[in-house]
Amino acid sequence: MKNTLSKSLAVSYLFWGGVILLLLPGLVHAYLLMPFPGSQNLNAITVSYYLEKVVTPLRIVGALLIVWYAIFYFNNNSRRGKIVKASLLGLGFISLYFTDFKFQAERMFEEPQTIKFANFINNSVPESTVIIGVVSNGVAKAYPLNYLGYHHKIQDNVGTQPVLVTYCTMCRSGRVYNPVVNGIRQNFRLVGARHYNAVIEDETTKTWWYQANGKAAVGQLKGSQLDEIPYEQSTLAAWINKHPGSLILQPDHHYLSDYNDLKNYDKIQAVDKDSTLKNKDSLMRKSWVVGLVINGQAKAYDWRRLFKKRFVNDSFNQTNLLLTLEKDSLTYHSFNTNVNGKVLHFNLDKSGQLTDVETASLWDWDGLSISGVLKGSRLVKIQSYQEYWHSWKHFHPNTLIWKEL
Structure with missing residues (x-):
């Protein structure tokens, strides 16, 4: 009797x-790669990476054990036991739908179809739309933030330059990278998020990269860095004023809703909506x-004060600079104010x-002096x-914070 029970x-x-x-x-994998309560504060990108590699093999083993049990022992259960186990499996398959479909990043935020x-x-994009603009080899392109914010990344070319244009709405960070890694142009997929920042994976080495800094966090190329491509964030109107021949990314009708x-994402701060x-x-x-x-030192400027x-005329880490907003209050610029060996300070007339x-020379928003003693000079x-x-x-983590004098 005891042996039978055992x-x-x-x-x-x-x-x-x-x-x-x-x-x-x-379930653990989905929890770690989605912004569930508490998940993004864990230092678990390495765990997430290797867990993804073993999820399928572990599931196969688990499924085989369940099938083996169902064939040889399921009928030995009481009616209640059968109902409990069958119900549990039913709930399990529902959870698989959520972990493998509903909360899978590349399904939630699909690549553009066109x-x-x-x-x-x-163009059909409103001029007030905030965009990320890139210029290369004489070609200018504008990528609206609300399109980028949904897709998280657009893989494209600007002229002959391959570009990976990225935007993460969880951290409000736009970045443009060269997708060529070790001589090979990579196709990237969206993995999920860690520390509320999008994580992407290259197709060749399966390395995971943080969107916010372009660093390889885990995988074969850990410690490597994607080359960054300069870009500007502005309204479409301000961008077209500087680059009238720019091409503008149009909406993919599959994702209009x-x-x-994200229609007003780029205009209203969360703190403005918090009445408390x-x-x-x-x-x-x-x-x-x-x-x-x-020169390796970071500094942050409060947008509300700017x-x-x-x-703002400022100086840090041996660099004199100007931060300024255009009249639309959405287009911002930052310039080195050293011109011909002389430090300039700026104002608005x-x-x-x-x-x-x-x-008293006048300057346009592209950093070019358009009249005065310094006409023709450029910041x-x-x-x-x-x-x-x-x-x-x-x-x-060691960033400085601008404090208004």
Whole structure:
């Protein structure tokens, strides 16, 4: 009697072990790669990476154990036992739908089915739309944020330059990278998110890369860095004013409702919608900042303060710079203000044009002096990023914070 009971328990443990192997790895994997409560705060990208490699083999083992149990021992259960085990398996298959379909990043945020560009005359994108603009080899292209925000990435060419144009709405970080790695142009897939930042995987080596800094976090190329391509974030109107011949990414009609969900994403801060906050000028988790990295040192500028001032003359890490907003209050620029060995300081005149204090020359929003003593001179652009504060400080833990004097 005791041996029979022991055998029955052993067989039952095999069934439950099969259920655990079939379901648990996939559930943990989905939890770690989606923004569920608490999941993104864990330092678990390596665990997530290797767990993805073993989920399928573990499921096969689990399924075989369950099939073996069903064939030889299922009928030995009481009616209640059969109902419990069958119900559990039914719930398990429902959970598989969520982990392998509903909450799989590349299914939630699909690649564009059609990538179509138009010139300004044939364009259907509103001029007030915020875009990421890229110029290469004399060709300019504009990628609207609400399209990028849904797809997370567009794999394209600007002229002869291959580009990986990315945008992560969880951290408000746009980046443009060269997708050529070790001489091979890579196709990237969206894996999920860690620390609220999109993680992408290259097709050849299966390495995982963070979108926010282009670094390989885990895999064969761990420690490598994607080459960054300069870009600007502005309204389409401001971009076309500088690049009238620019091509503009048009909406893919398959995803119009998804784009519409992000319609005002690029215009309204979360802190502006929170009526409980008394001091909206303090940096909150989802406060917008403009971040720069100069000679390895990062610095963040509070967007709300920049919005009020419209321009900031600053200096850090041996670099003098200007941050400024155009009249639309959405298009921002950052420049090195050293011209011909002389440091310039800037202001806005009564008409809202940039003028330097030292020579009173006028400058356009592309950094070109259009009149005055310095006419024809050009400011050097510095790459900067509009990003959520929580993301900027995570990927730049030693960042400085601009404090208004």
